[in-house]
Amino acid sequence: MKCPNCGGEVSVNDVKCPYCGTPNPEGIRFQEEVHKRKSFNEYLRRKIEEQMRMPLLQRVLNLSIFFLLLIFIIQMFISVGIYVLTEGNVLAGLRRPKDYETQMAQMYEDGSYGELRNFMEQYGIEGADYPKYMQMCLLDFDYQEYLFHSMSCMEALEQGFLPGDYHFRYAIDTAAELLNPYIPAYPVIYPENQMVLDMWQEEIIVQLAGMFSLTEEEILTLTPESDGSYDYKSDEVEALLQKAEERLKKEGYQNETDN
Amino acid sequence: MKQTIKVLLLLLLILFNYEIFLFTCQTVSETILTDDSSHQWQWMHEKAAEGAYGDLRNGLNLYDLYGEEYNGLWNVTEAYHYYGLYRAAIKAAPNPTDPDFTRMCQEQAAQALEYLEQIPHETGDATADAAIRKIKGRVSE
Numbered sequence: 001m002k003c004p005n006c007g008g009e010v011s012v013n014d015v016k017c018p019y020c021g022t023p024n025p026e027g028i029r030f031q032e033e034v035h036k037r038k039s040f041n042e043y044l045r046r047k048i049e050e051q052m053r054m055p056l057l058q059r060v061l062n063l064s065i066f067f068l069l070l071i072f073i074i075q076m077f078i079s080v081g082i083y084v085l086t087e088g089n090v091l092a093g094l095r096r097p098k099d100y101e102t103q104m105a106q107m108y109e110d111g112s113y114g115e116l117r118n119f120m121e122q123y124g125i126e127g128a129d130y131p132k133y134m135q136m137c138l139l140d141f142d143y144q145e146y147l148f149h150s151m152s153c154m155e156a157l158e159q160g161f162l163p164g165d166y167h168f169r170y171a172i173d174t175a176a177e178l179l180n181p182y183i184p185a186y187p188v189i190y191p192e193n194q195m196v197l198d199m200w201q202e203e204i205i206v207q208l209a210g211m212f213s214l215t216e217e218e219i220l221t222l223t224p225e226s227d228g229s230y231d232y233k234s235d236e237v238e239a240l241l242q243k244a245e246e247r248l249k250k251e252g253y254q255n256e257t258d259n
Numbered sequence: 260m261k262q263t264i265k266v267l268l269l270l271l272l273i274l275f276n277y278e279i280f281l282f283t284c285q286t287v288s289e290t291i292l293t294d295d296s297s298h299q300w301q302w303m304h305e306k307a308a309e310g311a312y313g314d315l316r317n318g319l320n321l322y323d324l325y326g327e328e329y330n331g332l333w334n335v336t337e338a339y340h341y342y343g344l345y346r347a348a349i350k351a352a353p354n355p356t357d358p359d360f361t362r363m364c365q366e367q368a369a370q371a372l373e374y375l376e377q378i379p380h381e382t383g384d385a386t387a388d389a390a391i392r393k394i395k396g397r398v399s400e
Binding site for chain 1: 275348
């Protein structure tokens with residue numbers, strides 16, 4: 001546009017004529033408009049910022065959740081690490097002694113099957129790699145259970161009492177597991193295992209007969225089916241338990257609670 | 260609603276962290292720092308002295324106590340096992356209808372007595388030795 005005073009070119013951004021200095025009303029109006037709009041934008045910006053800024057509580061909440069989650073993840077790693085070091089078999093193989101096979105063979109020869117099982121667990125030795133040993137360890141586990149219950153029964157009988165129901169029942173139940181093992185001893189492949197199992201079975205028959213006044217025929221109902229198939233002998237165990245209790249009561253044994 | 264969920268999540272995380280922290284401390288103290296052997300030793304000897312040989316056997320197996328220091332206690336349980344077998348075999352032996360069974364019982368009794376007599380009763384563990392002598396003494400009763 002032209003200056004009304006000198007006629008020179010004046011831009012809308014000029015508040016005065018750059019040639020004669022006369023105030024430019026258009027330029028003044030324009031700058032006022034710009035200023036107004038800038039103020040309004042600034043006002044809007046502040047308003048939006050205020051609304052977008054989270055309250056303090058929410059910020060604290062978000063930060064707390066973040067740090068607790070971080071601590072949780074770190075603790076999980078530490079716990080898993082401690083578990084693997086203390087319970088897991090990750091390092092077991094590394095700690096295995098060089099002569100472990102000799103030690104295992106000696107324990108097997110000595111009949112220390114419990115110690116053998118513990119040794120294999122301690123050093124992460126797989127039972128599938130040593131099935132002869134593992135089989136004996138499994139059978140021995142049942143045999144030790146039988147001994148626990150039969151010895152406890154014997155203690156009660158020596159004092160003139162009927163054994164407590166727990167030991168009474170499980171002495172016969174664990175005897176049944178050994179007379180009819182779920183995992184057999186494979187006499188052809190491992191004759192030594194079968195020999196030990198035969199010895200334990202004979203011992204159990206004699207002990208049940210003497211301790212509980214059962215006959216050999218009655219005890220042999222716990223042995224495998226004639227076709228060799230496995231069947232858990234729960235009815236037979238129950239029947240023997242009742243017979244044993246009746247006979248012991250006739251012999252004068254009383255319940256400890258009756259005394 | 261969002262606020263409520265965040266508060267619940269925060270409380271859950273506090274609880275989880277507390278539980279994991281407790282578990283970690285417990286595992287460290289039980290597994291690494293605690294030596295339970297003296298407590299086990301005392302418990303085993305109490306059972307041997309009380310005549311609770313079944314519990315003693317179970318405890319020795321449960322805690323896998325195969326060190327040489329426990330040989331005396333294992334011998335106690337073996338002695339009682341053979342004593343029990345001997346007594347049962349003697350009682351079951353008389354069987355006029357089945358001489359094979361009678362013979363089996365007599366052999367078991369003889370073998371059990373032999374094993375019982377072979378068990379040493381001077382191992383250095385006074386409680387175990389006393390228990391073994393007591394069990395052996397019962398054979399003649």
